[in-house]
Amino acid sequence: HESRGLGDVYKRQLLERLHGDLSPWLEALPAVAGIHLAARCREPLDVLRIARHLRQQGLEVGTLPPFYAETPAQAGFLFGFGCIERDDIDPALDLLRAELRR
Numbered sequence: 001h002e003s004r005g006l007g008d009v010y011k012r013q014l015l016e017r018l019h020g021d022l023s024p025w026l027e028a029l030p031a032v033a034g035i036h037l038a039a040r041c042r043e044p045l046d047v048l049r050i051a052r053h054l055r056q057q058g059l060e061v062g063t064l065p066p067f068y069a070e071t072p073a074q075a076g077f078l079f080g081f082g083c084i085e086r087d088d089i090d091p092a093l094d095l096l097r098a099e100l101r102r
Helices: 002-019 047-056 086-101
Strands: 026-028 036-041 076-080
Touching (some): 002 086, 047 086
């Protein structure tokens, strides 16, 4: 299925960045299935603030805390591959990196 193939390409591209220039802040979590990939923060970060700033720049990124039933929730992000063009992934991750550096 073509969309699955594209999802694999997106996932590979995202993982390359998570293991590369984003690795000081984020660590990829094992993916079980689906078209999402999660990454936890290596240090405490205000992921809700970061996601809000990214949304103001037109980039939607999910956060992990809403998915935790117990506290404290793990700080991190949830990345989806369904609504982004391949050529837009690196610029989007550049925006994320800029927010992480703040």
